[in-house]
Amino acid sequence: MTQPNILPTLRIGLQGSGFIANFHLQALRGVRNAQVAGVYSPTQAHREALAAKANELELGPCRAFDSLEDMVASGEVDAIWILGPNDTRVETMRTISRVVREGRGSVRAVACEKPLARNLAEAREVLRLAEEAGLNHGYLENQVFSTAVLRGKDIIWRRGASIAGRPYLARASEEHSGPHKPWFWLGHKQGGGVLSDMMCHSVEVARFLLTEPGKDRSSLRLVSANATVANLKWTRPEYVERLKQMMGPEVDYSRRPAEDFAPGSRGLEDDQGKTPRIRCWPPGPTSGPGFPS
Secondary structure, eight states: OOOOOOOSSEEEEEEOOSHHHHHHHHHHTTOTTEEEEEEEOSOHHHHHHHHHHHHHTTOOSOEEOSSHHHHHHTSSOSEEEEOSOGGGHHHHHHHHHHHHHTTOSOOOEEEEOSSSOSSHHHHHHHHHHHHHTTOEEEEOOOGGGSHHHHHHHHHIIIIIHHHHOSOOEEEEOOOOSOOOSGGGGOHHHHSSSHHHHTHHHHHHHHHHHHSOTTSOGGGSEEEEEEEOOBOSSTTSHHHHHHHHHHHOTTOOTTTSOOOSBOOEEEEEEOTTSOOOEEEEOOOOSOOSTTOOO
16 A cells, blocks of 8 residues: 655645734644745735744745745645635635646645635535545634633543433534624625624534544534524614724625524434434624623
8 A cells, every 4th residue: 555645844825814814823833844835815015924924933934926826836835725705715726726737836735714615506616626636625623623622522421421321412602803804794705694604613613522532523414404694783773883984884784784693503413323413603793782792
């Protein structure tokens, strides 16, 4: 059997130079055998600033590229982190897939920030393009690796399940102070509101907790899903005006809101026929009077 070609260092190219890209730089400071080798985003000043920051943090050597195609074809990166706005994901993946299929560069993998795309059709297209190019691919989820979640799962299964049997319900919720850019408030660019932006975290954490240790995530099969969307905060007149002041007149939630509340549930079935459930209620950025954290 041929042994896989294991890289001594994974050279990462960042597509995107905004809010989340800076978080990835900070996170990669704690990762061994990884280098931030390249950055591309449409704004020259932004990509050059992020490349300079990567070098300052001793994550490089890193350089800014003039185009995504140049970075993919450079031979200087092994994996691409897709960190740009949601409405650019499909075109980004088309460029990566095409360059790789043409035999240019050394990219062997791609990882994408959440959500994978704005809708199911786009998500399937992103996956198809990755598989067509023979790329390893993954989703940049962080919460299942947090210490609290890992330790919580260990206690649930090692202590609780040994007495009461497998856990049958996981509930998850989160909120934060974002979004931090105008495009993320626009449903047609983001793909909606908190249903896709934040529920993805809660669903994955709950699924992880309900998956028996040592078994693949495919051991839980999705059998049902439902959700309700609503607006609790950002369609109120005072918050509509505040949002315009923060993000500009294009973001007008009196006319084109996206949901800021989206409770939902998932029904699962394990490989023994048992049916655990997931319950999530991502409330979005709901802080202030009447919206306790």
